[in-house]
Amino acid sequence: MSTTDDTTVLPAVPAGPPETPAPLGQAAPGAPLAPLAELQAREITAWFGERKVLDRVSLTMPAGGITALIGPSGCGKSTFLRILNRMHELVPSARLAGEVLLDGQDVYDPDRRLIDARRAIGMVFQKPNPFPAMSIRENVLAGLRLTGTRASRATKEELVESCLTKAGLWTEVRDRLDAPGGGLSGGQQQRLCIARSLAVKPRVLLMDEPCSALDPTSTRVIEETMLELAREVTIVIVTHNMQQAARVSTQCAFFLASHGTPGVIVEHGDTGAMFSAPRDQRTSDYVNGRFG
Ligand SMILES: Nc1ncnc2c1ncn2[C@@H]1O[C@H](COP(=O)(O)OP(=O)(O)OP(=O)(O)O)[C@@H](O)[C@H]1O
Numbered sequence: 001m002s003t004t005d006d007t008t009v010l011p012a013v014p015a016g017p018p019e020t021p022a023p024l025g026q027a028a029p030g031a032p033l034a035p036l037a038e039l040q041a042r043e044i045t046a047w048f049g050e051r052k053v054l055d056r057v058s059l060t061m062p063a064g065g066i067t068a069l070i071g072p073s074g075c076g077k078s079t080f081l082r083i084l085n086r087m088h089e090l091v092p093s094a095r096l097a098g099e100v101l102l103d104g105q106d107v108y109d110p111d112r113r114l115i116d117a118r119r120a121i122g123m124v125f126q127k128p129n130p131f132p133a134m135s136i137r138e139n140v141l142a143g144l145r146l147t148g149t150r151a152s153r154a155t156k157e158e159l160v161e162s163c164l165t166k167a168g169l170w171t172e173v174r175d176r177l178d179a180p181g182g183g184l185s186g187g188q189q190q191r192l193c194i195a196r197s198l199a200v201k202p203r204v205l206l207m208d209e210p211c212s213a214l215d216p217t218s219t220r221v222i223e224e225t226m227l228e229l230a231r232e233v234t235i236v237i238v239t240h241n242m243q244q245a246a247r248v249s250t251q252c253a254f255f256l257a258s259h260g261t262p263g264v265i266v267e268h269g270d271t272g273a274m275f276s277a278p279r280d281q282r283t284s285d286y287v288n289g290r291f292g
Pocket residue numbers: 048053071072073074075076077078079080091
């Protein structure tokens with residue numbers, strides 16, 4: 001990817017053939033877990049058309065940590081998140097400069113397949129989006145098919161159970177794995193989406209307001225799931241819910257785009273310190289609900 005003084009126009013990158021080896025270190029189905037990975041964004045600047053929406057944003061998301069991206073609406077949190085796994089480039093007018101490194105490897109390396117970046121850095125969206133007509137089992141395994149990953153029937157069955165277990169859904173669906181994913185409750189559907197993301201053994205899981213469409217009970221279950229998952233996958237979450245950021249994250253980054261200027265990180269660091277003793281008055285005002 002480009003250096004900071006250079007702007008890259010991002011083309012759509014076609015997925016390579018299924019047999020191409022995965023270069024970003026994720027494990028194959030049935031293989032032991034890859035070690036926890038650090039994600040680093042360096043001097044990220046982003047544009048939609050002529051409009052700059054992020055300005056030289058740098059952030060290290062530590063291996064095994066849960067990093068919460070917080071800040072008022074429109075400050076660029078989702079754009080930043082989508083840049084981390086190359087989803088920004090899906091928007092035709094989108095451009096960016098800077099670097100994203102997964103354990104030191106350039107996620108935007110032109111020699112790297114787009115599909116490998118997406119597999120290593122999974123994403124869970126605000127609105128649960130299982131394939132509604134597909135069975136629960138097929139939903140979990142959908143990523144394998146999309147990435148051309150081959151696995152034996154037994155490995156697939158193990159994967160379905162382990163991913164649903166990690167997503168906190170196994171006991172609720174173990175007797176109806178052939179039922180359609182669309183028949184689950186909203187909270188269950190979101191956990192199914194988490195299980196689907198886990199099936200391709202991502203090293204990082206990005207979550208864009210994963211609980212905003214859910215009730216408090218489902219939210220609590222997802223938060224517990226995140227805390228468990230952080231043992232084996234680095235998590236980055238966008239949330240508007242300050243209590244949620246305080247409950248689940250190990251570090252926070254406070255984004256702000258004041259008066260139409262591009263978004264920047266005003267302050268980042270240990271979550272406890274950000275909430276109890278923020279260094280910047282704007283952070284204090286935001287985390288205490290005085291604006292935003
Ligand atoms: N597809 C797009 N085309 C043009 N502009 C966009 C697009 N997506 C986002 N933007 C603009 O980029 C800026 C950052 O948006 P983004 O969604 O990243 O902010 P956010 O902090 O995640 O907001 P929210 O908390 O409301 O989701 C906003 O001004 C938004 O209008």
